[in-house]
Amino acid sequence: MRKSLSRRTVLRGVGTAIALPLLDAMSPTRLLSAASPKSDTPLRMAFFYVPNGAHMPDWKPKEAGFKFDLPPTLNVIAKHKEKFNVLSGLTLDGARAHGDGGGDHARSVAAFLTGAHPRKTNGADIQNGISVDQATAQYVGDQTRFASLELGLEASAQAGNCDSGYSCAYASNMSWRGPTNPMAKETNPGTLFDRLFAGSTVKETRQAKTAREKYRKSVLDFALEDAKQLHASLPAVDKRKLDEYLYSIRDVEKRLNGAERLRLNEDGVPDYPRPSGVPKELDKHSELMMDMITLAMQTDSSRIISFMFTNAGSNRSYKQIGVNEGHHELSHHGKSAHKQEQIAKINRYHIERFGYLLERLSGVYEGERTLLENSMIVYGSGISDGDRHNHDDLPILLAGSAGGRIKTGRHIEFKNGTPMCNLYVWMMQQMGAKAEKFGDSNGVLKLT
Template sequence: MKSSSRMDRRTFLRASGVAIGLPFLDAMMPLRASGAQQAALKSPRRMVLIGQPLGMYGPNFFPEKAGKDYVASRYLKNLEGMRDRFTVFSGMSHRYAAGHFAEVGIFTGVAPEFIRDKDIKNGISLDQEVASHIGNQTRFRCLNLGGGDVTWNKRGVRIPAEQRATQVFRKLFIAGTPEEEARELQRVKDGQSILDDVGDQIRSLNRKVGTNDRERLDLFLTSVREAEQSLQQDEHWSTTPKPKVEYQTPNNDFGGPQLIERSRQWYDIVHLALQTDSTRVMTLWLGTQERPEIDGVNLGHHDASHHGQDPGKLEQLALIEEAEVKVFGEFIEKMKATKEGDQSLLDHTGVLYTSNLGNSSSHDNNNLPIILAGGTFKHQGHLAYDTKNNMLMSNLFVRMLHHMNIEAQTFGASNGIVSEV
């Protein structure tokens, strides 16, 4: 069923203190748009870079066999339903020397001689390069979330990340005077929905649009409510005492012990920001060094990751990393289920999932865990390079720029392009 009226692509649902951008609807298509114009409107290119600080245990992450018919590893079994929508890479890195400091170069990919302990000469990160080309097309040129030292401008200056999901939710959906914003945010924390303020507008909109648009609106509104519930849970955890364990809290806190629920919260925010076309470029840095809230885990994440091949610690680490990959899988499944034009949000979004460490136990930065999902890529299952003489990850970044319709020849320390995908 076609809608009987047209609406602007930037239509908002508005009330006092509330401004909610809508996902792309058929009713937003210009009546006389050409085929090429329709395709461009329905399928804007997007990119999300996701990282974490403590790597992945290789034998549980990488498949043994290359190609599309690989046998899924312990961790990748959690992504089996999405097998045709991602590629896992082995034998790829930036070739940095061992050490945690390599985090700063994970998305910039500058040459190893510029990323040394206590001597960092960084370049622009991939997200900021993309934002410099397309950032003016959306409300936010780029969103950098979670934490980490992974986002850098063209002068090599670090750009701080937004570490509070509440503040990002406010940026996306709450607009007004400081008093109105505070009131709306408190209502969400108290269990009320910002959608209550625009209920009449939603009902009016549903009468004007076709069946497909109503289904998209329903999915979108469900996502908003899920994000609100996550914020309510976040408020609960902020006032709940942490468990006492035999573990010394590290100086660097990458998000607290609520690793999985906090990750889900951030993934919900990323999904909503993309769904509303609030931005088309995002970074998300996840993780905790404390003991995460996972059944069977009684060690801190940092302690388990520095396992020294101890079987007990390796199993603890596997439980943590398995849960991390599972929640990532939930995110890309939700992206695939979100229709945008004739395809899905995942079809239009290149999602990179990685870490600055290959083996955290030895602080080794080679053979990084890398998954590339969605987008316009020709996914290859398991793409295996030389685990001793690694393929430069910057070559993959050049390919990701091409996905964003940016015809770059080089990026970072690249010496070619990953053309297989």
């Protein structure tokens, strides 16, 4: 029996530490059955938030169970229908006013992962609850390089008045380490790249970054010898996996740097610098962040991720899909057919971006399952209809089969008013957290 390769093996170079994907050599005796949820493959959880609710007639399927037709919004990810469940009836009571008046957008984000009702203030006395990602990270975060990753396409703010007297801290952060500690998002894909592939010391990392930029080198140049030695010792199937993984790193670097064509140095490694900056095009920005999420999961750098497409109440326009008006403005449609049509376009655009991630995760195999199958990923909003500002019967998807623990390809209708946190208790339990209650939960969601 050949010796098992450590799951924590990394390719090292000056200022570089490239974590590896799951290889067969890391568990040579593993017999993983696609029908069994028990394996040594880690489970991941992630949360994706979109603002301003959804055009529900184009979102919610009419039929329940396995035999349902995808409505127009979800039809853009029809090829992945068997890989996710649509969940209806889930509710965020904490996002409701409860006597506090306006501010549904800020409350919807603040409550989305906490289930709490945030204190209405635009001062320093913010008060929310711990979010499910951070609560889970307290149990399993020490098993990875990063206990959790907080990401998005718009920067976080920690002060200011963003929604009817609610602090911008509520409107722009969905992850909370504690009642007064929002976790700011990383929006720069180049900075995230550095975090994932940084060396063991700050000094080494800075020196390597300077050298890469000066000599237009890839992070792989610095770990080339390690990569060659490992490649030579691997079985054929792992050599292919390693090659595909390293190529994906090269591809991300190239696209982030804006290089138009691949230039190879004498060792056959792409010759371009570490990427930097935030792309101006939303398509490019979102795809690169989804690529980073895939790499983070694939290398087991983190098993817990949160992602905000935009901040609460975003009034961004989407001219690239023919929507010139602001998103928030359109969400107050007043039953205008034109505005509802435009909202539906934005919804389809967001779910299409999410579909890109599903495609990437579906292409990475870990034993008999894909990275997507070994995940449970929540996608949705803390508002249902943007015009009504209601927080019941939310637009929610749950992608991935949680390592074979649930069957996908269903529309599951729960009783309207079922706490969203009931889902979170179930997810925490699957991750190994000892949780019987979270937020405003009153039970555990039944998904089997």
